[in-house]
Amino acid sequence: MATLICKAAKVLLFCGLYFLAIRYVHTYPIPMTLQQQQELIVISNAFGVGDTELFYILAMMLIDLIVTIIAYSILMRLWRHYRMRR
Numbered sequence: 001m002a003t004l005i006c007k008a009a010k011v012l013l014f015c016g017l018y019f020l021a022i023r024y025v026h027t028y029p030i031p032m033t034l035q036q037q038q039e040l041i042v043i044s045n046a047f048g049v050g051d052t053e054l055f056y057i058l059a060m061m062l063i064d065l066i067v068t069i070i071a072y073s074i075l076m077r078l079w080r081h082y083r084m085r086r
Contacts, residue, residue, distance in 0.1 A: 017071050021064040 032040070044055035 013075070014068065014072050017075075018064065018068040021067045021071070022061070025064055025067050026060055 040056060041052050044050075044052045047055065049055040
């Protein structure tokens with residue numbers, strides 16, 4: 001039962017970190033310049049995606065996932081180090 005609770009806590013931690021990454025890792029307050037918009041169109045066309053906004057959203061979700069994985073692994077290493085010292 002304790003392992004189930006521990007695994008559930010880890011899943012909730014990961015989901016919480018992903019929510020925080022979605023909330024705070026983005027460029028929305030700063031509008032894209034025309035040059036950035038043109039580069040986004042060129043990159044999305046290179047990947048074969050016609051909808052540039054969908055491509056931008058998917059790219060930001062991937063970046064958020066990467067940030068979440070890095071933050072989660074750092075937290076788990078810190079927790080393991082803390083428990084070993086105790």
